[in-house]
Amino acid sequence: MAAESGLTERQQKWFASVQASLERDTGKTIDEWVAIARTCPETKPKARQKWLKEHHGLGVNRASYVLSQAFPSEDRWDQPEALRAKLWTDPASTAILEAVERAASALDGVVVGQRKGFTVFSRNVAFAALRPLKGGKAALGLALTPDADPRLSGPKNDGWSERLKARLELSSSTEVDEGLRELLRRAWEGS
Known part of the structure; x- marks a missing residue:
């Protein structure tokens, strides 16, 4: 499976842990985070990431995950x-x-x-x-x-x-x- 996704088994587990721990640690579902992210006044990915950190306390990895769900890109790592x-x-x-x-x-x-x-x-x-x-x-x-x-x-x-x-x-x-x-x-x- 790792070869198909371009991720090692370790990387797959890491991504899964970021996803799984988001709701547990923040008390908000991914859908709630997506709704919050879509209220961000910023338009560039790094600025959105910074906004989520400064205004909502999300670290880089969690912010990136939320933003990937809120603003899907044509250039996706899973393609x-x-x-x-x-x-x-x-x-x-x-x-x-x-x-x-x-x-x-x-x-x-x-x-x-x-x-x-x-x-x-x-x-x-x-x-x-x-x-x-x-x-x-x-x-x-x-x-x-x-x-x-x-x-x-x-x-x-x-x-x-x-x-x-x-x-x-x-x-x-x-x-x-x-x-x-x-x-x-x-x-x-x-x-």
């Missing part, structure tokens, strides 16, 4: 094929994705998940993520430290998990070589 098609439009970047995907999927128990801005590779937790860059390139984030390899640098504002502390810009699918497969394996081992 990975649509997210992938929308994100990976450049053939050269897509070739890099496919090469990284083959390398990561050769490791045991890997779940490939699609998010709005990147593709994530997890075992128990995320160990790598890839997002397209202009010009047919891609940025790879790894759950390693930048000093693990001379090709790696520190993270930029990529939007993926804070666990991914090393970054590598890829210009071609041919850069997914034995050395990169070894970096993926090392990041996978820690996940």
Whole structure:
């Protein structure tokens, strides 16, 4: 089931716990929270999230869940094929994705998940993520430290998990070589 949803078993349990604990901890049903969220004067997701926290005491995860129910998006995490098609439009970047995907999927128990801005590779937790860059390139984030390899640098504002502390810009699918497969394996081992 995890492979179908793009979420690991651990991630599925976490999402379920956020949903289940909302009513228990707040005393309000999801329908009541949706009604509250729809009264928010803000129009942007981050501003709505902040409003729910400041005015109603909801943390980021619960606010995100409430907002996903109140304002469903076309770009939904549970529709990975649509997210992938929308994100990976450049053939050269897509070739890099496919090469990284083959390398990561050769490791045991890997779940490939699609998010709005990147593709994530997890075992128990995320160990790598890839997002397209202009010009047919891609940025790879790894759950390693930048000093693990001379090709790696520190993270930029990529939007993926804070666990991914090393970054590598890829210009071609041919850069997914034995050395990169070894970096993926090392990041996978820690996940």
